[in-house]
Amino acid sequence: MRNTKSIFVSVFGATLNLLTLRKLLETKSSRSEIFAYWVGSLLLTLASGSIAMAEVVQTNESNPSEVYFAASTSDLMNAGASTLVGVAHNGYTPYNGSSTANLNDGSTGTASVLNTAAFDLDGVWTSTYTLNTTLNPNGYDITSVQTISGWAAPRRNQSYELLVRTVGASVFTSLGTFSYTPGGNGGARITLTDSTGKLAGNVAEVQFKIASPGAGAETVYREFDVISSASTNPINPPPPPLQIAPNDPRIGYSDYARLVTLNGTTAQFDRILAGAQGSLQNANPAARVRFRTDATSIVALLSTGSLGATQGTGVVLVDGTRTDTFDAGGNNSTLTVNVLVSGSGYHNVELLLPYSQSVQFTGLTLNGEATFQTMPDRPSTRWIAYGDSITEGFSASDSAKNYPSLVAAAKSWQVVNMGFGWRGLKASGASGSDGTAISSLNPSVVTVLMGYNDASAGLSATEYRTDLEALVGKIRQSAPTVPIYLISPIFSINNQTLLGAYRSQIEDLATHTSDANLYWIDGLALGINAGNSATYLSDGIHPTDAGFALIAQNLAPQLPATPSQKVTFNSAATVPITTTAFTIMGSALNVMLNFAPTAGAMTVINNTGTNGINGRFTNLPDGGTINADYNGVTYSFTANYEGGDGNDLTLSLIKPFTQWEAQPGLFSPAQMADTTVSGPLVIPQNDGYANLLKYLFNINPAQPMTSTDRAALPVAVIDTTTSPGTPYLTLTYRQNSLLTGITLAVQTSPDLKTWTTVSPDLSQQVGKDASTRDPIMEVGVKTNGVPKLFIRLNLTMP
Numbered sequence: 142m143r144n145t146k147s148i149f150v151s152v153f154g155a156t157l158n159l160l161t162l163r164k165l166l167e168t169k170s171s172r173s174e175i176f177a178y179w180v181g182s183l184l185l186t187l188a189s190g191s192i193a194m195a196e197v198v199q200t201n202e203s204n205p206s207e208v209y210f211a212a213s214t215s216d217l218m219n220a221g222a223s224t225l226v227g228v229a230h231n232g233y234t235p236y237n238g239s240s241t242a243n244l245n246d247g248s249t250g251t252a253s254v255l256n257t258a259a260f261d262l263d264g265v266w267t268s269t270y271t272l273n274t275t276l277n278p279n280g281y282d283i284t285s286v287q288t289i290s291g292w293a294a295p296r297r298n299q300s301y302e303l304l305v306r307t308v309g310a311s312v313f314t315s316l317g318t319f320s321y322t323p324g325g326n327g328g329a330r331i332t333l334t335d336s337t338g339k340l341a342g343n344v345a346e347v348q349f350k351i352a353s354p355g356a357g358a359e360t361v362y363r364e365f366d367v368i369s370s371a372s373t374n375p376i377n378p379p380p381p382p383l384q385i386a387p388n389d390p391r392i393g394y395s396d397y398a399r400l401v402t403l404n405g406t407t408a409q410f411d412r413i414l415a416g417a418q419g420s421l422q423n424a425n426p427a428a429r430v431r432f433r434t435d436a437t438s439i440v441a442l443l444s445t446g447s448l449g450a451t452q453g454t455g456v457v458l459v460d461g462t463r464t465d466t467f468d469a470g471g472n473n474s475t476l477t478v479n480v481l482v483s484g485s486g487y488h489n490v491e492l493l494l495p496y497s498q499s500v501q502f503t504g505l506t507l508n509g510e511a512t513f514q515t516m517p518d519r520p521s522t523r524w525i526a527y528g529d530s531i532t533e534g535f536s537a538s539d540s541a542k543n544y545p546s547l548v549a550a551a552k553s554w555q556v557v558n559m560g561f562g563w564r565g566l567k568a569s570g571a572s573g574s575d576g577t578a579i580s581s582l583n584p585s586v587v588t589v590l591m592g593y594n595d596a597s598a599g600l601s602a603t604e605y606r607t608d609l610e611a612l613v614g615k616i617r618q619s620a621p622t623v624p625i626y627l628i629s630p631i632f633s634i635n636n637q638t639l640l641g642a643y644r645s646q647i648e649d650l651a652t653h654t655s656d657a658n659l660y661w662i663d664g665l666a667l668g669i670n671a672g673n674s675a676t677y678l679s680d681g682i683h684p685t686d687a688g689f690a691l692i693a694q695n696l697a698p699q700l701p702a703t704p705s706q707k708v709t710f711n712s713a714a715t716v717p718i719t720t721t722a723f724t725i726m727g728s729a730l731n732v733m734l735n736f737a738p739t740a741g742a743m744t745v746i747n748n749t750g751t752n753g754i755n756g757r758f759t760n761l762p763d764g765g766t767i768n769a770d771y772n773g774v775t776y777s778f779t780a781n782y783e784g785g786d787g788n789d790l791t792l793s794l795i796k797p798f799t800q801w802e803a804q805p806g807l808f809s810p811a812q813m814a815d816t817t818v819s820g821p822l823v824i825p826q827n828d829g830y831a832n833l834l835k836y837l838f839n840i841n842p843a844q845p846m847t848s849t850d851r852a853a854l855p856v857a858v859i860d861t862t863t864s865p866g867t868p869y870l871t872l873t874y875r876q877n878s879l880l881t882g883i884t885l886a887v888q889t890s891p892d893l894k895t896w897t898t899v900s901p902d903l904s905q906q907v908g909k910d911a912s913t914r915d916p917i918m919e920v921g922v923k924t925n926g927v928p929k930l931f932i933r934l935n936l937t938m939p
Contacts, residue, residue, distance in 0.1 A: 197316060197340065200332040203323040207252050207291035210330045212364035214247035217281055218270040218347065219366075224281065227271035236260050239361075241268060249328075249363040253293045259362045260296075264353040268365070271346050279372040280308040280343040284334070286368070288349075291328030292361040298322040298354035299331055299362075306346040309379040311437045311508055312485050313348055316341060322354055328363075343372050380509030382438075387502055391513040396555050397428035398582060408502040410494070413578040414561060426496030426533055426558035427456075427540045429519075435487045436511030439480035445469050446499030453498035454539040458491040466539050467492075469500050487514050493541055496534045496558065522554045524700075525579050528590035531631065532560025536683040544684070547693035548700065557582055565594035566608035576615025584623050586700060587616060590664065592630035592643045593682060602642035606650060613659065622658055622706060622718055624728075626699070627651055629664040631692065634674060634681035658707055667695045706758065708745055709733040719747040725756030732778070734771040738794050740804055742781070746790040753788045764878055764909060764916050767792065779878040781914055797882040798836050798938060807843050821938055830854075837885070837936055839877035839915050849912060855934060860903070860921055869903045870932050871921030878915045886935040887920050893931055 204210065218225045220242070230241045238256035250257025274280055283305070290297045300320040304313040321331050333340060347367055354360055385392065387408035394400055394408065402409035410425035423446055430441070445453070453470030456463055459482055467478045482488045494500045526532050526545035534543025541550070549556035559579065579587060589612065595605055613625060629644035644664065651661030668691040669677045669684065677688030684692060706728045708717035713736075723746050730745070748754055761767050763782045768775050777795040784791030802808050802819050812818045818825045819842075821833035826845050835842045840850045853875035860869040872887075888896040901920045908917040924930055 198334050198336060199319055199321075200334070201321040201323070202330045202332070203297070203321075203325075203327060204329075205327040207293055207297070207326065207328045207361075208249045208363065209291070209328045210249060210287075210289045212247055212249045212289060213287075213366040213368065216245075216247075216366040217272065217283070217369040218245050219247050220245050223276060224273050224369075225270060226273045226275075229269045229271075230266060231269075232261075232266035233259075233268070234261050234263070234266075236262050241266075244268060244362060244365045245270070246364075249289055249291065252291075255361070257363075258292075260359070261351075262359065264359050265351060267348060267350050269346060269348045270367070272344065274308055274345050277371040278308070279374060279376050280345045281369040282342045282372045282374075283340045283344055283347070283367055283369045284338060286333040286340065286347075287330055287364075287366045288362065289328065289330050289364040289366075290360050290362050293326055295325055296359045296361045297327060297329040298324065298358050298360055299329060300352045300354040300360075302350040302352070303333065304348040304350065305341045305344045306348070307341075307343045308345045308376040310345075311379075311510075313346070314341075318352075320354060322358075342374055343376050344369070382509055383436075383505075383507040383511055385432075385505035385507060387504055391432060391434075392505070393429075393431040393516050395429045395431060395519045396549075396557060397425050398557050398559060398578075399425075402501075406503060412559060412561070413581070414559065414564075414575055423499035424497055425494060426543065426560065427493045427546050427556065430492040430494070430502050431490070431516050431519075432505070433487055433489050433514045433516040434507065434511050435485070435514075436507040437482065437485075438506075438508040438511075439482065439490065440506040441478040441480060441492055442503040442506065443467075443469060443476040443478065444501045444503055445471055445474050445476065446501075453495045453500075455495045455500070456493040456539050456541045458489075458493065460489050463541065469495050469498050475503075489516060493539075493546075496537070496540045496543060496560075497562070519555050520553045522552075522585045523583060524549060524554045524556045524586045524588070525559055525582050525584040526556055526588050526590075527559040527575065527579055528588075528628075529560060529564040529592075529594050530562035531593065531683060532590050533558065533562055534560065534689070535562055536679040536685065537689055538686050542686050542689055544689045544692040544696065547690060548697045551693065551697050552700065554586075557584075560590075563594060564591070565598060565600070566591050566605060566612060567595060567598060567600055574615075576612045577618070580616045580619035580623075584620055587620070587623055587625045588628055588662075588700070589613075589625065590628040590630070592640055593633060593636070596630075596636035596639040596643065599639075602639070602646050605643050606646040609647070609650065613656070617656070621720060622723075624658045624660060624705070625656075626660045626662050628662045628667075628696075631664040631667055631684075632669045632671065632674060632678075634671075634678070655709075662696070662699050667692045705729050705731045707731045707733060709735065710738075710743055711735045713738060713741060713743050716744045716747045718745065719749060721748075721750040722752060723748055723754050725754065725758055728758060729760040730758040730767060732767055732769040732792070734769045734776065737771055737774070738776055740794060740796065740800065742784060742791040742793045743778075744785055744789055744791050747785065748788045748790075750788075754782050754790055757782065764906075764914065766795070777881060783914065793879060795879045795881045798833065801836055801877075801879065802832065802842070807841060812843070833883070833936055833938060837877060837880065837883070837934075838875050839879075839913050853910065853913075857932060859924065860919070863903060863905075863919075868924045869921035870924050870930055871903060871919050872932055872934060873907065873917065873919045874934075875910050875913070875915050876918045883936060883938045886937075887922070888933050888935045889922055890931045890933075891929055896933070896935075898935065 233241050239258055239260040241259050243250060243257055244259050272281055286303060288299055290299050302318045303316045306313045319331055321329055323329050349365060386405045388403050388405055397410045398412040401411045410428045411423045412425055453468060455467050455469055457465040457480055464481060469476055480490055532545060537543045545556045545558045616625060627647045629647045630640045633640060648661050651659050669688055677684055677691055679685045746754060761780050763780060765780050766777055768777050778792035779795055781791050798821060803813050808819050822831050824831050825842060828846055832842045838853045840846060840853060855872040855874040857872055860871045886898045887901045888898050890896045899922060902923045903921040905919055906916045907919045910917060
């Protein structure tokens with residue numbers, strides 16, 4: 142049986158009826174007739190679009206005899222041919238005397254004899270044939286390829302990808318993936334041709350990527366033939382290598398404290414903090430150099446300073462996975478880092494700079510064909526990890542294995558490692574310069590792990606607390622609400638008594654502070670103790686790689702992915718946050734009450750700038766509800782991010798009906814005592830709407846309704862846009878956001894006599910009232926197949 146298949150690509154996709162095609166193949170003897178019918182069917186199916194035909198034409202043939210098809214003895218890659226100069230096979234495991242040498246020996250071999258064929262039990266390997274471009278500098282034009290298989294048992298199915306590399310190119314190009322599964326015993330042949338007469342031009346190498354043709358299937362291959370001629374088309378020389386400068390906009394930098402130099406020759410980081418030990422000022426742990434490219438040859442160029450580094454090992458990440466490290470420990474030297482990528486296409490490449498060496502990035506050298514794309518942004522949560530050599534990562538084997546890098550990777554955070562060897566609070570915290578530097582880095586989260594160097598210097602517990610409070614105070618001047626986690630010193634074999642006193646001071650400070658966003662984490666609970674210190678501490682002080690991993694494992698859960706923003710109200714006049722600009726970095730709001738609220742709005746954020754609040758708390762959308770407790774009573778508030786003078790966050794107490802009636806601007810005390818004026822069922826304005834309904838729609842019951850008030854009343858429509866094809870009978874109305882203590886139900890009737898309470902098929906907020914900021918609600922029921930239906934709201938109050 143013989144059949145021909147052409148490969149088509151539809152611009153919008155299509156599904157072919159393969160059953161119809163099979164019947165045609167069984168009844169039509171003319172290959173051209175079958176081809177014309179298939180194309181005609183496609184054109185009928187895709188009459189409103191267009192199709193594009195690829196160049197490759199695959200012809201499949203089978204025969205009951207396993208060595209029926211003849212092999213070429215003069216093809217391009219036949220063994221001994223002058224056009225073949227090299228053969229490489231990867232992943233091939235010979236079975237029972239079979240050999241890849243049989244794939245291009247010019248013979249299909251002997252029936253049922255494996256040592257005249259190629260057979261690998263798993264059926265997966267790659268064969269690459271290198272052609273003689275010295276003989277033909279322009280390479281070869283391939284006109285056809287045939288692959289022959291066969292065996293006395295069902296081992297003739299084929300599946301492979303065919304690739305070529307042209308002269309001067311550094312990567313292979315795929316011509317497609319081809320398979321043929323006739324099943325059964327005997328021989329099979331796939332022949333690949335092209336209507337133009339040329340499958341590929343200027344070819345220097347041919348590669349077959351063999352794949353398993355299916356579950357439990359195995360293939361005995363007998364010959365690969367590539368028919369070609371010497372190419373007469375000249376090859377353009379490959380473009381020269383690309384030299385990319387550090388200030389090229391296609392290069393990105395992140396997770397650094399400060400980028401102090403960026404020009405055509407150098408990108409240089411430093412760590413801001415004054416009085417750093419030696420050149421540690423210019424060592425920026427795990428600062429990232431980032432780019433996205435399809436380059437196949439990538440060389441990063443670096444130079445080092447004169448730190449006398451204790452650790453100069455950086456890390457290479459490709460598509461987020463560690464692929465290599467590089468040693469930048471030498472002083473005043475240059476360094477080239479060869480970045481290895483696998484597979485074609487674009488890759489995200491990142492260099493993580495060492496933690497204890499001054500390293501400058503001086504550019505990239507890429508293959509001349511390389512192009513760039515925009516690199517994905519780093520995560521928005523930005524963690525500033527402040528501390529001494531333990532935070533810096535002293536004794537970690539590379540810049541990705543200190544605890545800040547490990548925690549940040551686990552939580553998908555940016556991290557700026559502000560750990561400094563030999564750093565203590567005495568010089569930095571008391572003056573506050575470190576706190577000012579930290580707050581300038583736009584932190585989302587701050588951690589502080591300090592104490593060993595202070596203890597070694599004999600700093601008393603009282604002095605330690607004073608300096609720590611000064612550090613926190615300086616951070617708060619520019620970062621008033623950022624969560625700060627004070628991590629008490631981890632276990633150390635030295636200075637245990639003084640470190641214990643420091644831990645007590647940290648716990649007391651965080652527990653008894655008025656700073657609602659100051660937290661405490663017990664460093665002794667991070668896993669290292671006297672019993673395991675020999676394993677987890679390298680010198681009794683600094684963690685090993687395993688020690689850092691243990692700390693990260695226990696610390697990460699205590700740094701919430703969405704840190705809580707705590708605000709405390711001692712009275713309705715309390716304003717917890719006053720700032721010229723406020724950005725919410727993915728945190729939730731936690732409201733603490735120290736009094737019993739009555740009425741009116743409380744200001745959470747007094748935004749004195751001209752712009753609005755950037756972002757929303759994760760648990761509180763605009764118009765949403767939040768609860769807070771005081772003396773065992775739960776109070777509910779509704780949020781308004783346009784409150785106060787228009788750009789503040791305010792919370793309004795949700796009022797029961799009677800409190801709503803009695804609020805200023807509605808009923809006076811005398812009216813509240815008059816049962817003909819106030820009360821849920823009274824209609825003081827004789828407009829048909831009782832006070833309870835006006836409570837629902839937030840309309841002033843003490844005065845006649847305005848046109849704006851009437852626009853808030855329910856409007857019935859047939860909604861066909863929310864879910865096309867499903868009509869809903871709906872009511873749209875303004876709903877008081879301070880509503881509480883009532884029951885609202887949707888009822889329907891076929892005749893305006895019998896009403897039934899139903900669960901609405903549609904219930905959604907469709908907007909916000911421009912004047913009151915209350916939500917505009919839409920509720921409705923499906924009307925498919927219903928000849929007549931009425932809808933209403935039923936409001937009850939206990």
